[in-house]
Every structure is written in structure tokens, then in C-alpha cells.
Amino acid sequence: ASPSVMIAVDIGASSGRVIIGRLPAASGQAPGTLEMEVVHRFPNGVTEIDGSLHWDAEAIYAQVKSGLEAAAAVVRQSGERVVSIGIDTWAVDYGLLDAEGQLIAPPHAYRDARTDAVIPTVHGALSPERLYAIGGLQFLPFNTVYQLAAEEDLAGKRALMIPDLLAYWLTGAERTEETNASTTALFDAREVAWSDVVFDAIGAPQLFADLIAPGETYGALRPEVAAETGLDPAVTVVAVGSHDTASAVAAVPAGDAEFAYVSSGTWSLVGLELDEPVLTEASRAANFTNERGVDGTIRYLQNVGGLWLLQECTRTWAEEGRGRELADLLGAAAALPAGGPVVDANASGFIAPNDMPQRLRAAVEAGGGELPAAPAELGSGVDADQAATVRCIVDSLAAGYAASLAQASELAGKHPEVIHIVGGGSQNTLLCQLTADATGLPVVAGPVEATAQGNLLVQARAAGLIKGGLNRLRAAIAVDPVRYEPQR
Numbered sequence: 001a002s003p004s005v006m007i008a009v010d011i012g013a014s015s016g017r018v019i020i021g022r023l024p025a026a027s028g029q030a031p032g033t034l035e036m037e038v039v040h041r042f043p044n045g046v047t048e049i050d051g052s053l054h055w056d057a058e059a060i061y062a063q064v065k066s067g068l069e070a071a072a073a074v075v076r077q078s079g080e081r082v083v084s085i086g087i088d089t090w091a092v093d094y095g096l097l098d099a100e101g102q103l104i105a106p107p108h109a110y111r112d113a114r115t116d117a118v119i120p121t122v123h124g125a126l127s128p129e130r131l132y133a134i135g136g137l138q139f140l141p142f143n144t145v146y147q148l149a150a151e152e153d154l155a156g157k158r159a160l161m162i163p164d165l166l167a168y169w170l171t172g173a174e175r176t177e178e179t180n181a182s183t184t185a186l187f188d189a190r191e192v193a194w195s196d197v198v199f200d201a202i203g204a205p206q207l208f209a210d211l212i213a214p215g216e217t218y219g220a221l222r223p224e225v226a227a228e229t230g231l232d233p234a235v236t237v238v239a240v241g242s243h244d245t246a247s248a249v250a251a252v253p254a255g256d257a258e259f260a261y262v263s264s265g266t267w268s269l270v271g272l273e274l275d276e277p278v279l280t281e282a283s284r285a286a287n288f289t290n291e292r293g294v295d296g297t298i299r300y301l302q303n304v305g306g307l308w309l310l311q312e313c314t315r316t317w318a319e320e321g322r323g324r325e326l327a328d329l330l331g332a333a334a335a336l337p338a339g340g341p342v343v344d345a346n347a348s349g350f351i352a353p354n355d356m357p358q359r360l361r362a363a364v365e366a367g368g369g370e371l372p373a374a375p376a377e378l379g380s381g382v383d384a385d386q387a388a389t390v391r392c393i394v395d396s397l398a399a400g401y402a403a404s405l406a407q408a409s410e411l412a413g414k415h416p417e418v419i420h421i422v423g424g425g426s427q428n429t430l431l432c433q434l435t436a437d438a439t440g441l442p443v444v445a446g447p448v449e450a451t452a453q454g455n456l457l458v459q460a461r462a463a464g465l466i467k468g469g470l471n472r473l474r475a476a477i478a479v480d481p482v483r484y485e486p487q488r
């Protein structure tokens with residue numbers, strides 16, 4: 001029989017990739033190690049339409065199909081067989097469908113400010129305490145509940161979360177994957193079901209599709225999609241941890257040690273893996289979330305700003321004609337002494353795009369610090385203000401990670417011995433070292449593509465290529481971890 005492979009479609013806020021995963025047979029007790037071949041990468045980002053922020057879902061879908069076409073070409077050459085496709089993206093956002101199942105408009109992006117006006121109304125109908133007791137989510141102004149409350153008219157419409165929308169376009173099946181549903185604040189964390197109480201409170205119909213758990217199947221490809229991509233029409237789309245952070249946490253290469261994790265990309269998701277949600281008032285006051293993970297685990301975590309701050313600074317500097325390589329910026333930041341200014345990386349003032357260097361400078365000054373003035377003349381190397389700004393971002397993230405982890409440990413009564421940093425940010429050696437220094441714990445960095453690995457391993461299990469729980473999946477993760485010991 002032809003060897004079986006899986007395809008991961010993993011789309012973050014800053015980029016997407018389509019990856020073929022192969023899981024060689026186990027030798028003895030040890031499972032084989034996952035092998036990955038990236039067949040397609042593409043940039044992602046929000047688009048401004050008439051003053052509001054959106055995702056160009058159709059363009060993303062076209063990129064997904066290009067990636068599938070590239071994967072089909074690879075397996076045609078190799079004689080392998082694609083068993084399934086798994087899709088993960090960022091959470092909280094959704095597309096609205098009309099009665100014919102057509103996407104009504106490009107989905108709003110969570111960085112759009114339109115929820116500000118409705119948050120007090122939602123909290124008037126259902127207090128933050130009640131919302132937390134049901135959904136267990138940290139307050140973020142873009143939680144789906146607020147976005148839905150800001151919609152004009154929902155009568156007769158249906159909604160699909162972004163990965164589910166892509167799965168719908170590929171298969172025709174309308175479902176809502178559980179880990180992503182758990183980020184909506186419309187979901188009952190204990191019942192693992194949509195919460196009528198919350199839908200009623202915002203006066204919205206329950207317009208999401210039925211739940212599907214990681215490992216279950218949406219369905220086979222639509223014949224048109226098979227024809228367009230060159231994939232076999234028998235290929236199925238399998239639900240994975242479709243919330244990217246759920247897939248990332250599933251691929252934290254944890255051994256037996258008690259661990260904490262940071263999934264570090266556009267956002268930093270900082271926390272612990274638990275068996276049960278923590279829905280106490282203290283947990284709500286500290287703004288910790290209880291999102292669902294693969295196999296019913298709880299991702300007890302907090303959003304701590306993220307490399308978004310750096311992405312936006314580099315974008316602005318490039319627009320100003322002083323674009324610099326990331327490696328040069330980080331090198332210059334690493335050469336600066338410790339003890340510089342820090343800001344609250346998760347402040348709501350950093351959510352929107354544009355002018356990030358200015359907003360950071362203002363936040364530093366509001367805290368009594370200062371950053372070097374932006375030079376009027378362009379330097380050939382990294383400018384002093386750029387180095388100091390990047391250092392401030394990395395110091396602020398490391399400080400935020402340390403504060404969050406200390407609080408998570410206290411609230412959940414767990415004491416991690418090691419911190420795993422996964423995702424694109426795990427390549428940021430300065431961030432990894434400063435996190436070790438700020439927490440006093442060793443940091444193990446990698447894998448960079450944890451999310452895709454978590455996606456692929458859940459599919460491999462659904463295909464019967466690997467058996468067992470998360471420990472078993474984690475033993476198959478491909479990683480060459482880099483370890484950082486605290487130095488201060």
C-alpha cells in the first residue's frame with residue numbers, strides 16, 4: 001500500500017503555510033518522529049476596507065488551494081497517499097453566511113475597534129462575573145461575544161469560525177471545532193456546549209454550526225476542490241485543534257517535568273496545561289482564560305501582547321525608509337544593557353495597527369522612562385531609537401511572561417520546572433534568554449512549527465498511525481530544542 005501522509009494548513013495572523021507530514025513507523029516502543037515538508041508559504045495580515053479591519057478570506061482560501069495543489073504534486077511524484085487535511089488558524093473571528101451558504105462579506109478582524117461601543121451593553125445584560133462563570137475566558141475586547149453583539153442584523157444568517165469556514169469551502173460540511181468554539185465566550189466551558197444563556201443575553205440567535213471534536217471528520221473534499229487541486233476526492237478534512245494555540249500546545253515537547261509554555265508569535269500565549277478549568281473569582285480578576293485543548297485538556301493562559309509589537313515597528317520603519325533586518329535589530333537590542341524601560345505589552349492601546357513606535361514611546365514616557373529620539377538622518381546600521389525600542393519590546397514581553405506565569409502557578413497551584421517556548425518567537429534568542437532571566441527557570445525553545453506539528457499529529461492519530469494520549473503524540477514531535485539557563 002502507498003505510504004500515508006497528512007497535510008497541515010496552518011495560518012497565523014502574520015503568515016500561513018501548507019505542510020506535508022509523514023510519520024515513519026514506530027521502532028519498538030518508541031513512536032517514529034514526525035517529518036515535515038513545507039510545500040507553500042504565504043504572508044497574511046489584516047486589510048482595511050472603508051475604515052474597518054477585515055481578513056480577505058477568499059484570498060486566504062485561494063492560498064490554501066495553491067498549497068493543496070503543491071502538496072498533490074509532491075505525492076504524485078512520491079507515490080504517497082494523502083489521508084487527510086487539518087486546518088488551524090487564529091481564534092475568535094468568524095464569517096457570516098447567508099441563507100444560500102454564501103459568505104456575506106470579508107470577516108471582520110479582531111483588531112477592529114467596533115466592539116468598544118457594545119461592551120458595556122453586553123456586560124449590562126450579563127455581568128463579567130456571570131460570563132466568566134460560564135465560559136471561563138479572559139476579557140479581551142475582541143472576544144466573539146462582543147463582535148457578534150456589534151453585528152447589525154443576524155436574522156437568517158449562519159456563522160462559521162475561520163478554520164471551519166475553510167473546511168466548509170473544502171468539504172461543504174458546516175461544523176464548529178471545539179477548541180475554537182471555546183474562545184468565543186458563547187460556549188459553556190463545563191458543559192462543552194453552546195451557551196443559550198449567553199446568546200439570549202446578547203439577543204443573537206445561536207447561529208453557529210454543531211460542534212466537532214479534534215480527530216472527528218468534517219467530510220471528504222468536494223469534487224470541484226479535488227479536481228482543482230489534483231487531490232484524490234476521497235481525502236477527508238479532519239478536525240484538529242483548529243485554534244492554532246490548541247495545536248501549538250499539543251506539540252509542546254514536554255517530558256515528565258511540570259511545565260509552562262509560551263506560544264510565541266503575533267501573540268504570546270502564556271500558561272499551563274490543566275485537567276480542569278479554574279473558574280474562581282481570583283482567576284477572573286487576574287484575567288486568565290480556560291480555553292479547551294486537544295483531548296479535553298484546559299489551556300489555562302493569558303494573552304501577553306506579542307511579537308505584533310515588533311512586526312508593527314518593523315513595518316512602520318520600512319515605510320519610513322529605515323527598514324532593517326530582524327536579525328540586525330535583535331542583535332543591536334541584545335547589545336544594550338538590561339534594566340531599560342518596560343511597558344505593559346498587553347495594553348489595549350497596542351491592539352490596533354499603525355504608528356507602533358510612537359505608541360511605544362508614549363507608553364514608555366507615561367511610565368517615566370524615555371527612548372532615544374528618532375534620528376532625522378538615516379543611518380546605515382540600526383538606529384539608536386530602533387535598538388532601544390526593540391529592546392523595550394523584548395524586555396516587556398519577558399517581564400510579562402514572568403508575571404503571568406507567577407500568577408498562573410499561584411492560581412492553579414502548579415509549579416513548573418521548565419518553560420517551553422514554541423512558535424516563530426522561539427527563534428528569538430534574546431527573548432528566550434531574557435525569559436529565563438526574568439523567571440529564574442530554564443527555557444527550552446522549539447519547535448518553531450509547533451502548531452503545524454500539533455495539527456499533523458492529531459490527524460496521524462485519527463488515521464491510526466499513532467495511538468495514545470498527548471504524551472504519546474508529544475514523543476513524536478520533531479524538535480532540536482535549544483536550552484537557556486537563567487543567568488541573573
Ligand code: ADP
Nearest residue numbers: 012013014015264265266307423424425427428
Ligand atoms: P503567527 O502564527 O502569529 O503568524 P509565527 O509563530 O509565525 O506567528 O511567528 C512570527 C514571529 O516570529 C515574527 O513576528 C518574528 O518576530 C518571529 N521570527 C520569525 N523568524 C525569526 C527569526 N529568524 N529570528 C527571530 N524571530 C523570528
Ligand code: LRH
Nearest residue numbers: 090091092244245267269
Ligand atoms: C494566536 C491566537 C490567540 C488568540 C488570538 C486572536 O494566533 O489564536 O490564541 O487570542 O490569536
